[in-house]
Amino acid sequence: MNGPFYIGATGLEAQQRALEVVANNIANINTPGFKRAEVRFSELVGGQAPASADGTGDGVPAAQLFAGVSSAAVQRNLAQGDIKQTGNALDVAIDGDGFIELVGPDGQSLLWRGGTLAVNREGLLTGAAGLALKDGITVPTGATALAVARDGTVSATLTGETQPSEIGRIALVRPREVSSLIPVEGGLFRVDGPDALLSAQAGEEGAGTLVQGALEQSNVQLTDEMVALMVMQRAYAANAQLVQAGDQLMAIANGLKR
DSSP: OOHHHHHHHHHHHHHHHHHHHHHHHHHTTTSTTOOOEEEEEEEEEOOOOOOOTTSOSOOSOGGGOEEEEEEEEEEEOOOOOOEEEOOOTTEEEEESSOEEEEEOTTSOEEEEOEEEOEEOTTSBEEOGGGOBBTTOOBOOTTOOEEEEOTTSEEEEEOTTOSSOEEEEEOOEEEESOGGGOEEEGGGEEEOSSGGGEEEEOTTSTTOOEEEETEEEOOOOOHHHHHHHHHHHHHHHHHHHHHHHHHHHHHHHHHHOOO
């Protein structure tokens, strides 16, 4: 008798989470390098059905009982976003599937899709949130310009010199499994285990190339998100009506007289 309540409740919870994911996608439509999230749903299976009224039979197998739906996982869509020229020499975008590896606060590896570079007090080239690049590129004091080639080579023009000098190279990495990427704050990703990443050079092994003076835009498409939002709102309303119908049936049953 209480089945509609629980089935409807699981549907409401799953659709609410999906609505939150879509809302977050829309909120980050103008965030450089943002990758849209997608919710994966899974069917819930109930327990063994009771025996028949005459006490015989084993009832319906559990595998044939539907007990609602749940939002099983939230995955990131890593499709390439549009690359937009900004004119800022410190902006770097990745045209491909690779990531730039940063060193986190605790020494862990964090993956970055590019953005605005900076130089910290120690002279190290840094990425998001001031985290240093794992390549450990040091910018000489007095450098007047930085250049990043498509293959990741970083050059600096020093005071009194006309020709730039190579000071390092930005390497790229790729995850062995896209599903192993775990999003963290600041638009970064992390992976568990040292063997989860494949080292690559820009322009080789499918990692892509670096584009200086540009930023990768979010891969969120507003029209797709609005359509998904409307579908989820209708699904949410349908589950709410299921709960309401169950309540009405319960009221009828409670009102029966012997």
